Amino acid sequence: MALVLSEDQQLLKDAARNFCQQRSPLNVLRELRDSKDETGFDAAIWKQMLELGWAGMAVPETYGGFQFGYGGLGVVLEETGRTLTSSPLISTVLICATAVNELGSDQQKASLLPAIVGGELLMSLALDEHSLHNPSHIETTASRTSDGFELNGSKTFVLDGHVAKKFIVVARSSGDRDSKEGISLFLVDSGSTGVTVARTRMVDSRNAAKISLDKVTVTEAAVLGDLDKGFVGLDRVLDIARIGLAAEMLGSIREVFERILEYLKQREQFGVLIGSFQGLQHRAANMYTEIELCKSVVRAALSALDDSEKSGQGIAELASIAKAKLSEVFMLVSNEGIQMHGGIGMTDEFDIGFFLKRARVAQQFLGDASFHRDRYASLKNF
Amino acid sequence: MSSQQDFRAATRQWLESNCPESMRTPMVQDEIVWGGRNPSFKNPDSKLWLERMADRGWTCPTWPTEYGGGGLSKDESVVLRQELARINARPALTSFGIGMLGPALLEYGSHAHKLEHIPKIVRGEIRWCQGYSEPGSGSDLASLSTKAELQGENYIVNGSKVWTSYADKADWIFCLVRTDFDVPKHSGISFILFDMASEGISTKPIQLISGSSPFCETFFLDVKVPTANLVGRLNEGWTIAKRLLQHERTMISSFGLASGQSDRGGTTSTVASVEGAAMHYRGDKDSLSDPVLRDEIAQFKIDSEAFAYTSQRSIEESRQGQGPNATSSMLKNYGCELNKRRYELLLKAIGSQGLGWEGEGFADDELLVTREWLRSKGNSIEGGTSEVQLNVIAKRVLGLPDILSISKK
Ligand SMILES: Cc1cc2nc3c(=O)[nH]c(=O)nc-3n(C[C@H](O)[C@H](O)[C@H](O)COP(=O)(O)OP(=O)(O)OC[C@H]3O[C@@H](n4cnc5c(N)ncnc54)[C@H](O)[C@@H]3O)c2cc1C
Numbered sequence: 150m151a152l153v154l155s156e157d158q159q160l161l162k163d164a165a166r167n168f169c170q171q172r173s174p175l176n177v178l179r180e181l182r183d184s185k186d187e188t189g190f191d192a193a194i195w196k197q198m199l200e201l202g203w204a205g206m207a208v209p210e211t212y213g214g215f216q217f218g219y220g221g222l223g224v225v226l227e228e229t230g231r232t233l234t235s236s237p238l239i240s241t242v243l244i245c246a247t248a249v250n251e252l253g254s255d256q257q258k259a260s261l262l263p264a265i266v267g268g269e270l271l272m273s274l275a276l277d278e279h280s281l282h283n284p285s286h287i288e289t290t291a292s293r294t295s296d297g298f299e300l301n302g303s304k305t306f307v308l309d310g311h312v313a314k315k316f317i318v319v320a321r322s323s324g325d326r327d328s329k330e331g332i333s334l335f336l337v338d339s340g341s342t343g344v345t346v347a348r349t350r351m352v353d354s355r356n357a358a359k360i361s362l363d364k365v366t367v368t369e370a371a372v373l374g375d376l377d378k379g380f381v382g383l384d385r386v387l388d389i390a391r392i393g394l395a396a397e398m399l400g401s402i403r404e405v406f407e408r409i410l411e412y413l414k415q416r417e418q419f420g421v422l423i424g425s426f427q428g429l430q431h432r433a434a435n436m437y438t439e440i441e442l443c444k445s446v447v448r449a450a451l452s453a454l455d456d457s458e459k460s461g462q463g464i465a466e467l468a469s470i471a472k473a474k475l476s477e478v479f480m481l482v483s484n485e486g487i488q489m490h491g492g493i494g495m496t497d498e499f500d501i502g503f504f505l506k507r508a509r510v511a512q513q514f515l516g517d518a519s520f521h522r523d524r525y526a527s528l529k530n531f
Numbered sequence: 532m533s534s535q536q537d538f539r540a541a542t543r544q545w546l547e548s549n550c551p552e553s554m555r556t557p558m559v560q561d562e563i564v565w566g567g568r569n570p571s572f573k574n575p576d577s578k579l580w581l582e583r584m585a586d587r588g589w590t591c592p593t594w595p596t597e598y599g600g601g602g603l604s605k606d607e608s609v610v611l612r613q614e615l616a617r618i619n620a621r622p623a624l625t626s627f628g629i630g631m632l633g634p635a636l637l638e639y640g641s642h643a644h645k646l647e648h649i650p651k652i653v654r655g656e657i658r659w660c661q662g663y664s665e666p667g668s669g670s671d672l673a674s675l676s677t678k679a680e681l682q683g684e685n686y687i688v689n690g691s692k693v694w695t696s697y698a699d700k701a702d703w704i705f706c707l708v709r710t711d712f713d714v715p716k717h718s719g720i721s722f723i724l725f726d727m728a729s730e731g732i733s734t735k736p737i738q739l740i741s742g743s744s745p746f747c748e749t750f751f752l753d754v755k756v757p758t759a760n761l762v763g764r765l766n767e768g769w770t771i772a773k774r775l776l777q778h779e780r781t782m783i784s785s786f787g788l789a790s791g792q793s794d795r796g797g798t799t800s801t802v803a804s805v806e807g808a809a810m811h812y813r814g815d816k817d818s819l820s821d822p823v824l825r826d827e828i829a830q831f832k833i834d835s836e837a838f839a840y841t842s843q844r845s846i847e848e849s850r851q852g853q854g855p856n857a858t859s860s861m862l863k864n865y866g867c868e869l870n871k872r873r874y875e876l877l878l879k880a881i882g883s884q885g886l887g888w889e890g891e892g893f894a895d896d897e898l899l900v901t902r903e904w905l906r907s908k909g910n911s912i913e914g915g916t917s918e919v920q921l922n923v924i925a926k927r928v929l930g931l932p933d934i935l936s937i938s939k940k
Binding site: 151152153410413414421422424425426427430431433434435437438441442443444445446448449469470473474519522523525526527529530531 | 826841922932
């Protein structure tokens with residue numbers, strides 16, 4: 150397992166960094182927020198990202214992708230995390246393209262993947278039903294009709310739900326409310342009769358929506374993956390998404406820490422730089438150490454995704470390790486980011502608060518630290 | 532087949548035929564091989580294993596063959612380590628010569644020093660101890676005052692050291708001495724080597740809270756040390772001393788590593804892993820019934836895995852022959868704090884059976900946990916305290932201003 154970047158990955162990372170710093174700095178998010186932008190991301194920047202091939206990073210060449218692997222997508226996400234770039238990269242590319250690629254039929258792949266890579270199609274996973282991530286707790290129902298299914302239920306925390314043209318809806322086609330059996334995935338057009346989408350404004354100024362499904366009908370062909378047995382595949386997709394999200398979080402964490410360090414070396418009180426106070430030095434040294442651990446688990450998890458010999462169990466463990474660890478450390482570093490800047494850290498004009506806000510949303514999304522510690526313990530049989 | 536695959540195959544085959552069966556079982560404390568002039572081999576297989584490994588230089592795999600080392604590349608040594616781990620092979624030799632002095636001597640010693648000392652370290656013929664700390668100089672090591680004065684062909688050493696691990700069992704000492712009192716403290720220190728059998732040396736064991744007495748007070752009274760035993764230049768010993776500490780810290784950081792399923796390096800008993808112990812003592816079958824402890828253990832294990840990846844990454848990132856740097860402080864600090872957490876969790880897992888001191892009513896394994904728990908408290912003190920490691924990270928890695936140099940202004 151390679152824990153250091155390959156030369157290609159390093160080049161890609163440098164290019165992504167350049168792009169994000171120049172084209173998509175944090176101010177872009179601030180302006181989107183202040184102007185209450187309808188889309189919630191900058192379409193021109195997204196178009197450039199598409200031109201750079203970012204939407205096809207982990208997609209096979211047969212479907213228009215570039216086969217750079219998750220290691221490639223991971224370094225891009227890390228860099229977009231540094232500038233808190235708002236884009237459909239997570240909803241559409243990391244999650245939905247992965248779901249289609251992992252679970253879809255040849256025909257579904259052929260019709261959806263090239264459209265994602267080309268930027269014509271935005272998609273979103275409609276999974277959570279309550280305020281806490283719990284992917285097997287599904288109350289949305291899928292009942293058989295003569296030529297397909299009828300979906301009823303509601304979903305929340307649907308990333309980019311307000312702009313997605315298609316949803317992957319997780320619904321229960323059989324089984325009890327909390328059972329892993331009886332879960333199926335359906336492709337649903339956002340314009341279908343019975344679909345209502347309500348954008349939610351989250352604290353991180355990124356984009357999400359609540360959607361409700363009222364007697365929405367889909368055909369047999371809309372099933373993505375195995376009917377009733379969708380959970381295993383879903384969980385794998387979620388693991389890939391958790392690892393990719395951890396990569397994005399790593400970028401944000403590193404950025405906050407670098408901003409903290411810069412401030413410690415610049416702000417003077419009591420006639421000396423505040424960075425000379427041991428009370429702050431040791432906290433900085435501890436953060437540094439935690440961040441080194443984060444880098445290692447993100448690298449390990451990404452390279453496991455590109456290793457065809459790695460078992461599903463191994464991936465699941467790494468995903469939970471990564472999401473638990475990164476959630477914990479993002480919380481620590483984002484809090485210290487405010488504290489170590491003093492009063493200025495509390496002002497909206499100063500950027501550090503954006504990271505605090507993003508941290509909590511990223512922590513919650515796809516399971517927070519305690520969710521993943523619990524999951525890890527179960528995977529380890531204790 | 533790549534040459535690395537060839538090497539792996541050949542290594543595996545050699546280990547299969549040369550590693551004695553009993554050397555593929557978890558190490559027990561009193562069978563650790565430290566070598567020395569009067570080595571003790573409680574298990575005769577240990578002797579055989581040491582000889583076979585030393586013949587290939589594989590006790591020190593990457594050291595040059597010129598001095599008896601294995602001459603392996605970094606990649607080959609990784610393969611060797613993996614193959615040893617695969618059969619759960621015990622370390623053939625454990626010593627301060629391997630983990631501390633050897634690497635420093637290879638970097639700073641003269642050809643004559645290397646010829647004299649390195650082969651004996653590889654073969655485990657001389658056991659070394661570390662004469663750094665003094666009663667008045669612990670974290671502030673550079674303030675040390677044991678002195679060496681030139682007299683003809685010899686330095687005359689006077690003073691005392693403390694916490695000298697295994698000074699009473701060691702054959703030679705690598706020692707920091709003050710050779711100039713009139714310059715800033717870092718600039719008057721020299722690094723010398725001498726025989727512990729020299730006249731004028733006495734040692735007095737100190738008992739630890741865990742009951743064992745691995746370290747000593749060490750006294751020097753007019754000890755004669757040939758000038759040829761000076762390593763590097765006079766008064767320039769601090770650089771060597773610091774470099775050696777980086778090696779020591781990397782070595783100590785491995786306390787934080789768990790091997791495989793077991794948190795305690797391969798033991799097969801009920802207390803081998805924290806979660807296994809917790810379930811055993813609660814009579815749990817499928818999952819741990821105490822949800823708070825379960826969460827704490829999960830957090831510990833996640834951190835352990837993250838740490839193991841980080842140690843591995845630091846090896847991958849270091850270039851051939853480059854050795855450790857200031858990040859060794861990061862590994863040392865985290866690894867040691869992790870090991871302390873491991874033992875606190877084991878105590879919680881086991882309950883009062885993990886608090887026996889000696890005698891009836893406790894299994895040997897349980898008594899060992901008590902002693903190891905106590906011993907683990909020293910991890911964050913030996914090799915430089917955790918606070919000192921954090922200072923090093925702040926200063927050397929993060930480039931934050933040094934409060935001590937500011938306060939002196
Ligand atoms: C098991 C064990 C084995 C050892 N083996 C050896 C050996 O073989 N050879 C050898 O030479 N030494 C050995 N030592 C000694 C060890 O290196 C010292 O104990 C250690 O460096 C700390 O020094 P001290 O004990 O004088 O503590 P002090 O330096 O007095 O420290 C007391 C406390 O003050 C803190 N402190 C001190 N300075 C600072 C600072 N600048 N900033 C923040 N906090 C600070 C420390 O972190 C500690 O918490 C061993 C120690 C142990 C426990």
